[in-house]
Amino acid sequence: MVMDTNKKDMSRRNAVRKVFQGAGFLGIGGLMWGGFIDKAKASDLTLRPPGAIDEKDFIKSCIKCGTCVEACPYESLNLAKPEDDVPIGTPYFEPREIPCYMCPDIPCVPVCPTGALDIKSVTTQNQETKEEKLDINKSKMGIAVVDTESCVAYWGIQCDACYRACPLLDEAITLVYEKNERTGKHAYLKPVIHNEICTGCGMCEHACITEKSAIFVLPVDIATGAVGNHYIKGWDKDDEKRVKDAKENESEETDGAMDYLNNWEDLLDEER
Amino acid sequence: MKNAKFLILRRIVQILILVLFFGGNYWGWKILLGNYSSAYVFESFYLADPYAVIQMTFAGVILATDIYIGALIIVLFYALIGGRAFCSWVCPVNIITDFAHWIRRKTKMNQADIKVPVKRTIRYWILALGIIVSILTGVAAFEFVSPISILHRGIIFGFGFAWTAVLLILLFDIFVLRNGWCGYVCPLGAFYSIINKISIIKVQHTHDKCTLCMKCVAICPERQILHMIGKETTQVKSGECTNCGRCIDVCDDNSLKFSIIKFKKNK
Structure with a gap:
């Protein structure tokens, strides 16, 4: 009898041990797996097809089927291979190689089965007829940025390759004329990008004449700043609405604004 | 070859599906677009990998209806008719693992096997773990590491370093564990094993x-x-x-x- 219960006890203990062992294995596996994915899903600098939803949701929603890649008539889109610096299997494009040529019928977007490419984000509605129409100019794949140091137009050499290549000619990129004081008789024709219009198609980056493009497309998040609620355009009624969202700043210091000029003794070194 | 009727039939089906996908990308065929994760059939409806859709759902995203219907079609097909036929009649990894098994038989490797202290049930745990990691990381976990996807994407969209995934499975199946990938590790196979009970x-x-x-x-x-x-x-x-x-x-x-x-x- 005693032996029997002992044996039972042992097997029960071993069962408990095995459960813990199994849980441990799963834990280790899960941590390694999760850790790898945390790195592998980093995609801050990736340019997505037109109509792509917010990158964080895109990476969740894309099933990596490549239907958009196949739909692209210019072979602009690639499906990330293991060696590419892009989350594996997801579509992206490199404008310096092949930019997005802004097809008016946007073949890549409607074929997406999961909604990772959102057709609504590239559709406009006619105010009167309520007719919906695809509008590639609404897409926001990124924003072009000029490196003014390596752009020869900023040197004073005439070049408007990007300006001419832009599908939204004289809207997304405009040329600013300035007198060239160095020569005294020439003009600068400086390309300036207008963020709210630029779609990030990258035709400018593709056209740029410098060895490494002086104008390049970055994802919207990377290429833009954010003002916050501290600064408001007082002259702009719409912008003033932002104050409503402003939250009171809570700071650790409770003294408020200290009058340091009248309390200057605190600022002196005590030893002196 | 005698005694290989089903083997030949399977290879024909496997390669035919691969060629249709390949033609979809390179020659503009409209029969099967996309890949094994999700296919656009005759430009009229979608099919989808149900395990991928489950992971994506647990990762916390509501997908378009097309993809849920696509996954449901696949689940119903295999659950009611084909069983785990995906693994041996469709999945391109099967060609590699069958090759590994053939090498094992020819070299009589099976007789010199080292006993490995793992059970075949481990794949069901990996299946569950894939869903847990999907919840934690917020992306479909297995889809980021799956050599199945790396292989079919490699074949359909250009290989690149995808051959490393092929080599990994081949070496694993030859030297580490007999039928190691399909029989012990693959959570997709485990998924089809679960839904396979009542198939005809x-x-x-x-x-x-x-x-x-x-x-x-x-x-x-x-x-x-x-x-x-x-x-x-x-x-x-x-x-x-x-x-x-x-x-x-x-x-x-x-x-x-x-x-x-x-x-x-x-x-």
Whole structure:
């Protein structure tokens, strides 16, 4: 009898041990797996097809089927291979190689089965007829940025390759004329990008004449700043609405604004 | 080749599907667009990998209806008709693992096997873990590491370093573990094993004709499911059967054949 219960006890203990062992294995596996994915899903600098939803949701929603890649008539889109610096299997494009040529019928977007490419984000509605129409100019794949140091137009050499290549000619990129004081008789024709219009198609980056493009497309998040609620355009009624969202700043210091000029003794070194 | 009817048939189906996908990308065919994760069939409806869709759902995103319908079609097809036929009739990794198993048989590697202290049930844990990691990381976890996807994307969209995934599975299956990838690790296979219980097509064993040559057990990638060989006349009921038909091919005694599921118990 005693032996029997002992044996039972042992097997029960071993069962408990095995459960813990199994849980441990799963834990280790899960941590390694999760850790790898945390790195592998980093995609801050990736340019997505037109109509792509917010990158964080895109990476969740894309099933990596490549239907958009196949739909692209210019072979602009690639499906990330293991060696590419892009989350594996997801579509992206490199404008310096092949930019997005802004097809008016946007073949890549409607074929997406999961909604990772959102057709609504590239559709406009006619105010009167309520007719919906695809509008590639609404897409926001990124924003072009000029490196003014390596752009020869900023040197004073005439070049408007990007300006001419832009599908939204004289809207997304405009040329600013300035007198060239160095020569005294020439003009600068400086390309300036207008963020709210630029779609990030990258035709400018593709056209740029410098060895490494002086104008390049970055994802919207990377290429833009954010003002916050501290600064408001007082002259702009719409912008003033932002104050409503402003939250009171809570700071650790409770003294408020200290009058340091009248309390200057605190600022002196005590030893002196 | 004698005794390879189902093997040849399977290879034809596997390669045909691959070629259709390949043609979809390179030659503009409209029969199968996309890949095995999600396919756009005749530009009219979608099919989708149900395990990928489950992971994505647990990762916390509501997808378009098309993809849920696509996944449902696949689940219903395999659950009701094909069983785990995806693994042996569709999945391109099967060609690699079958090749590894062939090398093992030719080199008699199986006889010198080191006993590995893992059970085939580990794949169900990996299946569950894939869903847990999907919840934690917020992306479909297995889709980021799956050598199946790396392989079919490689074939359809350009190989790049995808060959490393092929080599990994090949070496693992030859040197580490017999039928290691499909039989122990692959959570997609595990998923199809679970939904496979009531599927119509089952392998039938007739005990009276069997001469106990055990060729079927030697060639079966999931040999534990053939426990009835030499014991009783019954159907292979385990969900882990891939319906590959290799046991039927190699049986010289006609004691194995494909049949329709019988719900009544055999005597």
